[in-house]
Amino acid sequence: MEGITEYLPISSTGHLIITSSLLGLDAPATKQAVDDFNIVIQGGAILAVLGLYRARVAQMIRGLFGHDPAGLRLFVNLVVAFLPAAVVGFLLHDLIERYLFFPVPVLLALAVGGVYMMALEQWRRGRFGIPSHGNRRGIDDVTIKQAFGIGCLQCIAMWPGTSRSMMTITGGYLAGLAPAAAAEFSFLLGLPTLGAASVYSLLKNLKHARDTGTPNLFENLGAPATLLGIAFAAVSAAVAVKWLVGFLNRHGLAAFGWYRLALCVVMGLLIWRGVVRIAPEETAAKAPGASAASVDSH
Numbered sequence: 001m002e003g004i005t006e007y008l009p010i011s012s013t014g015h016l017i018i019t020s021s022l023l024g025l026d027a028p029a030t031k032q033a034v035d036d037f038n039i040v041i042q043g044g045a046i047l048a049v050l051g052l053y054r055a056r057v058a059q060m061i062r063g064l065f066g067h068d069p070a071g072l073r074l075f076v077n078l079v080v081a082f083l084p085a086a087v088v089g090f091l092l093h094d095l096i097e098r099y100l101f102f103p104v105p106v107l108l109a110l111a112v113g114g115v116y117m118m119a120l121e122q123w124r125r126g127r128f129g130i131p132s133h134g135n136r137r138g139i140d141d142v143t144i145k146q147a148f149g150i151g152c153l154q155c156i157a158m159w160p161g162t163s164r165s166m167m168t169i170t171g172g173y174l175a176g177l178a179p180a181a182a183a184e185f186s187f188l189l190g191l192p193t194l195g196a197a198s199v200y201s202l203l204k205n206l207k208h209a210r211d212t213g214t215p216n217l218f219e220n221l222g223a224p225a226t227l228l229g230i231a232f233a234a235v236s237a238a239v240a241v242k243w244l245v246g247f248l249n250r251h252g253l254a255a256f257g258w259y260r261l262a263l264c265v266v267m268g269l270l271i272w273r274g275v276v277r278i279a280p281e282e283t284a285a286k287a288p289g290a291s292a293a294s295v296d297s298h
Contacts, residue, residue, distance in 0.1 A: 002038065002229070003236030006045040006194070007187060008244060009117060009166030009256045014110060014267060021276040032205075033220035039201035040217065040226065042194040044233025049187045051234075052241055056188060070140050074188075077142050081151035081168075081185075082192045088155045089197075101160050101280045103271045107264050109161030114260030120170050121254040139181045139188075146175040150185065154193065160278075164193065170253070179248035187241060 001019045005012040016038045020026050025034045050057060056074070063071025100106075142150075150171035157164040165186055172182025202217075209216035218226055247255075270276040 003233035044230040048237035077147035106161035110264035118257035
């Protein structure tokens with residue numbers, strides 16, 4: 001599920017919440033480990049992009065050594081696009097989880113994101129009478145200013161249920177990139193963004209386990225399960241990325257907008273029936289049935 005949804009503009013967070021709940025993995029005693037696991041297995045999605053876009057990665061490495069000016073420009077653009085999320089995420093991570101990780105904000109993000117993508121697709125096709133950029137530019141045409149703008153849009157994806165891919169791909173649309181180029185820039189921007197999130201979550205989990213004497217995610221879930229999750233995420237993400245590029249070229253973003261609206265309805269029903277529960281870690285730890293050990297570990 002992580003691999004399929006990470007690079008599609010449909011909110012991987014929403015799908016992982018549903019999947020974890022349906023598998024019975026959201027109990028207070030294991031919730032923290034599973035939440036960290038869901039971030040760590042993003043490493044598989046990173047491996048997929050590294051494999052599929054190895055030529056671009058090699059181009060950036062050559063650029064760093066002064067052998068490819070276009071590769072150096074792309075590297076700089078990705079750094080510039082990454083910085084807003086790095087700063088905002090560091091400053092606001094705890095506040096975002098405390099105040100936005102609840103059913104209404106998540107469902108609102110799913111619904112608004114769906115309408116936003118459908119409207120943007122209509123604009124791209126010239127249906128509103130407002131001129132677009134034509135969306136024919138390539139990834140090498142991205143300017144520093146446009147990269148920064150895409151990076152600022154990526155910050156909005158910190159609102160749970162929004163989708164990092166949605167914001168960065170539509171940011172590419174607004175910058176005049178062709179659908180395939182917008183997706184490629186989004187995938188490459190995911191390398192530092194997802195990489196930083198995965199490493200931060202892993203180190204945080206290991207430090208918390210050491211300081212409190214509680215099991216870390218490997219001890220809670222098992223190292224084989226974690227490695228298997230990363231492997232399956234890598235394979236499924238590679239398939240999803242290849243499919244998405246072709247789909248965007250043929251059909252655009254509108255279908256994903258309709259999908260998000262349907263997902264919003266399904267998740268709302270599951271929350272209403274008590275099948276799925278969305279709450280910050282602190283709230284989950286205080287839920288009925290939480291053990292004293294699980295409260296302390298949160």
